[in-house]
Amino acid sequence: MTDEARLGSEATAQADKPLLQVDAAVKRFGGFTAVDHLSLDIRTGEFFALLGPSGCGKTTLLRMLGGFETPDGGRILLDGQDISGVPPHRRPVNMMFQNYALFPHLSVRDNIAFGLRRAGMPRADIEARVAEMVALVSLEGMEKRKPEQLSGGQRQRVALARALARRPRLLLLDEPMAALDKKLRENTQAELMRLQRQLGMTFIIVTHDQEEAMMMADRIGVMNAGRLQQVATPRELYEVPNSRWIAEFVGGINIIDGAVESSGGGRITVATQAAGSVTVATPLQALTTDQVCVAIRPEKIRLSSGEAAPDAGDAAGTNRVEGVIAGVSYLGGQTRYQVRLDRGALLHASVANTVRREAEAFDTAQRVVACFAPDDCMVLDR
Structure with missing residues (x-):
């Protein structure tokens, strides 16, 4: 290998090396295990989201990364150095807390400058760094105000500027938008994404809001009972869940229990009591039992009136089941239908409202045909 090739190979390996490595981390509180032998790699410049139900351990993990909790086992490596026992103020890591934790007696300028002064910066x-941060988060003209004179969104931007002021290698965000209204939340999400791209910094956000995680993150780690259940991109997590639990937790989904009846030609036929025989594409993950479930996202289901013939363009093997509309919810951009199938299953279908007229809408008690392709279904172990 030439010197040029060797240097190129070393540079590639360095670029692929994770910035943060969590190695079998454990955290217990008395007899309760909040984080259970969890391992995770996070890349430089990545926007990573920790998602999960309340009490799953995601905030405890974030606090361990920030140095506010000490692991009872395992290691936390930053750039290959074990920081498990390093106190928060000595880590190149900053944390933005859910309640912002601003000093009420200090101005915007002094709140942002607080950590810089403690670090002994000239x-x-x-002054130059504070001015830079104020401009970065669009707070010009508000430098002398106290937190009580600011709106919730403005206080959040002060907290963000303070967290960024020391230019940490890693920024931790603990549900930073939980207290904001929907419109401000959406604006702030877009602003955080812009800042992260502009700064090239690694962000880790804890959230219980699935839409927030899906919109903002490059990858998402879904936690439950102190363990990571799946780490994937938003699309992979939604379209290729690795378990029934993930499929049910992330987004809306229809689950129909059944048993494998036959397989071949890239297809599996599943016999179900509630919907008859369903043809499904061969799963990416190996099944460990014939007792399975079929999972279908609501937007993958197409509805037509009960008298209509299947579309001429339907692919061979398209699943067709019949039933009646049991419920209708109009949500502006889409309408959600509950369809009670003749065999008993209740399917949820989501239809995009692409036109203003109601000619294509369905009414409660109307008979319909629900169609879904084998490639749009997932088959998972029960």
Whole structure:
């Protein structure tokens, strides 16, 4: 290998090396295990989301990364160095808390400058850095205000500027938008994504909001009972869940229990009591039993009136089941239908409202045909 090729190979390996490595981390509180032998790699410049139900351990993990909790086992490596026992103020890591934790007696300028002063930065450099942060989060003209004189969104931006001021290698965000209204939340999400791309910094956000995680993150780690259940991109997590639990937790889904009847030609036929025989594409994950479930996302189901013939363009093997509309929910951009099938299953279908007229809408008690392709279904172990 030439020197040029060797240097190129070493540079590639360095670029692929994770910035943060969590190695079999454990955290217990008395007899309760909040984080259970959890391992995770996070890349430089990545926007990573920790998602999970309340009490799953995601905030405890974040606090361990920030140095506010000490692991009872395992290691936390940053750039290959074990920081498990390093106190928060000595880590190149900053954390933005859910309640922002601003000092009420300090101005916007002094809140942002607080950590810089503690670090002993020269006064001129502090002034320059504070001015940079104020401009970055669009707070010009508000430098002398106290937190009580700011809106919730403005207080959040002060907290963000303070967290960014020391230019940490890693920024931790603990449900930073939980207290914001929907419109402000959406604006702030877009602003955080812009800042993360602009700064090239690694962000880790804890959230219980699935839409927030799906919109913002490059990858998502879904936790339950102190363990990671799956780490994947938003699309992979939604379209290729690795278990029934993940499929049910992430987004809306229809689950129909059954048993494998036959397989071949890239297809599996599943016999179900509630919907008859369903043809499904061969799963990416190996099944461990014939007792399975069929999973279908609501937007994958197409509805037509009960008298209509299947579309001429339907692929061979398209599943067709019949029933009646049991419920209708109009949500503006889409309408959600509950369809009670003749065999008993209740399917949820989501239809995009692409036109203003109601000619294509369905009414309660109307008979319909629900169609879904084998490639749009998933088959998972029960």
